[in-house]
Amino acid sequence: MTTIKKGLRAVAILEASKGIVSLLVAFGIHALAGHNLRNLAELIVSRLHLNPASHLSSVFIDAASGLTEAKIMIFTIGAMAYSMIRFVEAYGLWRSQVWTEWFALVSGAIYIPFELYEIIFRTSIISIGAFIINIIVVGYMAYVILDKKKVTRIS
Known part of the structure; x- marks a missing residue:
């Protein structure tokens, strides 16, 4: 795998x-x-x-x-x-499935401004943890999508 x-x-x-x-x-x-x-x-x-x-x-x-x-x-x-x-x-x-990779990227990215707001105005370990996990997921999904595009261009 x-x-x-x-x-x-x-x-x-x-x-x-x-x-x-x-x-x-x-x-x-x-x-x-x-x-x-x-x-x-x-x-x-x-x-x-x-x-x-x-x-x-x-x-x-x-x-x-x-x-x-x-x-x-x-x-x-x-x-x-x-x-x-x-x-x-x-x-x-x-x-x-490619469409879910895009869906995960977009649906995760939508939450980022709200999570930042939460951290700025009501800082808690939960809000910081949720933000960090979401950033990791969004970043990873962007990496997966860009990597697949790069492989497609090379082929």
């Missing part, structure tokens, strides 16, 4: 992992439908021994209170659609 194919498979595994996490989120969100989300949010704040009167806790509780069943359904459908896109991308990368 070539080095490029190994790299594509690594990116495919990463994309499939994002799809699995998104699918789990979709099921988790869907499971919340029909529950009193305000009570659930208050229970979470209580179990974590947080002050319910603090700003962050009250924002969390208020956000949970505002989730209607229709909004939950929209979030669930969105998370499922995102997971399906990630699974299709992972399959295509695993099979070295």
Whole structure:
């Protein structure tokens, strides 16, 4: 197996992992439908021994209170659609399909400005880690695409 194919498979595994996490989120969100989300949010704040009167806790509780069943359904459908896109991308990368190489490049590059914004205004280890991983994936996909073009020109 070539080095490029190994790299594509690594990116495919990463994309499939994002799809699995998104699918789990979709099921988790869907499971919340029909529950009193305000009570659930208050229970979470209580179990974590947080002050319910603090700003962050009250924002969390208020956000949970505002989730209607229709909004939950929209979030669930969105998370499922995102997971399906990630699974299709992972399959295509695993099979070295050119269109998924371009798709991975573009879909990864789209997030870069948002990740930079997040690092600048809300720096965290997670935002920095996500940015670094994304830069590596985007750079690798650009390398794969350019390498294939170079091989095509030589042939």
